[in-house]
Amino acid sequence: MIDLLAGFNGRLFLTVTLNGLTLAALYFIVASGFSLIFGLMRVVNMAHGSLYLLGGYVGYEVSVLSGSWLLALVAGAGAAALAGALLQKGIFGWMQGQDLRQTLAAIGVSIVLADLMLAQWGGTAYQLDLPAIFRSFVPLPVVNRYPMPRLMLIGLAVLIGIGLWAMLNRTRLGLLIRAGVDDRRMLEALGVDVPKVFLGVFAIGAGLAGLAGVIGGSVLSISPGEDARYLLSSLIVVIVGGMGSLSGAAIGALLVALAETYGLAYTPTYGVVYTFVIMVAVLAVRPQGLMGRPA
C-alpha cells in the first residue's frame, strides 16, 4: 500500500481523469439520443449504433468533398436524422406500441445497415481532419498540456446537454415529449398528432447519434464494429443512468467512461469488467437506474 502511494503519479491521475471526462462527453452525446427515443416511445432502438456509424461515414465523405469540418458535422447529423425518420416512418411506425417487435426489427435493420456500410466503405478505419484551431494544445497546470480536440468534446457535450434541456423544458415539442413520457395515451386523447411527435423525436435522437459519429470519427476513428460498441456503451449508460432521463444519461456516461479509463490505465487486464460491475450493482440496488423512475 505504501509502495502504491509512493508510486502515485499525480500528473498521470489527472490526465486519466480528463481522458475519462472527455470519453464521457462522447458517450453522453450518443446515449442522450438513445435515451430520448426510449423515454418517449419505449423503443429500444438497437440500430442506434448503425446511425452513429452512418453519420461518421457521411461526415467523412462531406469533409473530403468540401474541406469543411462544420459542414461534415451538419451533414453527418442530417443524414442520420433522415435515416432515423425513414426508419420510424417506414418500419417502426407500423408496429407502434409493440415494443418487442420494434426491438427485433431494429436489430434486423442494424445488421443490414452494418453490411451495407461495409460494402460501401470497406473495413478500413476512417478519420476526419479537424479544423486547424482544434489541432493544438491547451496549457494546463499539473498536466502541462492537454490536446484541444478532447477538451472540445466536453464543450460540445455541455452545449448539447443544455440544448436538449432547453428543448425539453422550454419548447412546445419538449412539452409534448414530456407529456408523452408521462402518459402517452392521454396525450393522444388530447388530440395531439402523436405519430408526428414520434417522428420528430426519432429524427432528433438519430441526429444526435450521427453528430456523435462525426465527432467520434474526428477525435478517435470510425470503422466497422463501432456500431455494436457504441450501442453497447449507450445501453450500459442508460441502464445505469435510467432510461429516458437526460441527467441519467449524463451521470451514466460519467460513471461508465471513468470506470473504463481508470481501468485501462491502472489495471489494463480487468478494465472491461468495471463497467459491467457498475451495471450489475445498479441493477441489483436500483433496477430503474440512478435517475430513472419506476416503470
Place this chain on the structure above:
Amino acid sequence: MPTHFTRRLALLGGLAGALTAAALVPTPTLAQDTIRIGGLTTLEGPFAEPGKDSFRGMELAFEEVGYMVAGKKIEFIKASSNGNPDVALQSVRRLVEQDKTQIVVGPLSGSEGIRLRDYAKTAPQVTFFNGSSAAIETTLVDPAPNFYRFNTEGAQWTAALGTYVKKEKGWNKVVVVSEDYSFPYAQIFGFMGTYCSAGGEVPNKYFVPLGTKDFSSVIAQLPAKGEVDGMFVVLGGADAVNFLTQYAQSGGELPMIGGSITVDQTVLSAKGPARAMLPGVLSSGPISDNDPSPAWKAFVAAYKKKFPDGLPSPSLFAFNYYVSTKAALLGLEKVKGDLSDGAAAYRKVLDTLSFETPTGPVSINKNRQASATIFINEIVEKDGVLTTDPVTSVPNVDQFLGLSEAAYAKLGSPSRDNPSCP
C-alpha cells in the same frame, strides 16, 4: 383408450419414416468430382479489412489454377469470425460439420489459430492450413498432425528487427505498446529475444485489450522523448490507426518501430491524419511492398489486375493466405486429388512439400512450421501512397530463430512478462 393409442402410434410411425428418409438421401456434398475448400477469416471486428484482403489472396491462388485441381472442381466456401477464438471455432465447426469441407484454410489471428489447432485434433479427416495466424504456440506446443503452417510466425517476423535496431540504429532503451493476446506476445518475443541479447533494454511494456478505441490513458503513461530511444508498437488494423492519431494529437514525439501488422497495407492505406506519423518507421515481416524480385512483382501485378479496388499492394494477409492455399493446391495436384483414407497420402506429400513463393522458397519442419524469407522494411511515401521499402532481407528464417531446438526451448514460452530485460 384406443384413439389415444393410435395417434401415438401414427406419430411414431411418421417419425420413423422421416428418419429412414433422411438416412436414404445421399449427402450431395460428397460428390467425387469436387473438392470443398473452406476459408476462414475475420470479416468483422478490428481485423475486418485484413480479413477482406486475405480472401483476395485465396481467390488469387484458386484463379491461378482456374478453380480446378487434378481434374476436380474446387468449391470455395467462405466463413467469417471477428477475431475471437470462440467465434472462429463456431465458424470452422460449421465449415467442417455442415458444409463438409475437406480442407480448411484459416484463421487470420493468433489466438484463433491456437483454438483451431486444438479443434484440428478432433477432426482428423480434415486437413487444416493456417491462414495468417502467427502465434508461436500453434506449431510449437503440442502441434496437431493435420494442422500445417506454410507461413512464418510472429517471432520469426521480428527476430531480425531486434538486432538491427540495437546494432544499426544504436537504440539502447525501447518501450513496447501492444495488444494483449498471443500474436503480439510472439512479436515481442522475437524482437526482445535478439534485442535484449544484443544488450538493449526494455524498461516497460504497455498492454491494451484488442479493440481499444481510446488510447489516451496509455499514451499518458508513455515516457517522453529523451527518456527512452523509441517505442515498439504492435497494434493492428483500426487499433493502430487510433493509437497513432491519438499519439500525434497528444503531441507525442517518440520515434517508432512497428510490428509486422502495424506497418501493413491495411494500416498504411487508412485514411486520415494518422498517415503523417508513418514515413520513416522501421519494421519487419514476411513481405516488402517494394521488393524488387520479379516473382514478387508478378504477384503484385496479378493482385492489382484481379482486384483493382483492393489495397495499393497486397497485404501480408493476402500473401499468407495465398501461400497457404497454394500449398494446399500443390499437395492436391501431387496426389491427384486423392483425399481418401483420412487424407493419408495427401499428408505424406505435404510433410515434405517445399515450393517457391513470391518472396522465395518455403519449406516446413517436423512441427509443420514454415521457414521462409523475412524482410526489414522502412515506410516510404511516394505520390501520396505509403509503402514498405526493403532495407535488408534474411532468407530461410526457421521456427527456432537459428538456435538449436533445446536452446530455443530454454527461452520459455512468450507471455506478457517473458522475455524481460528492464
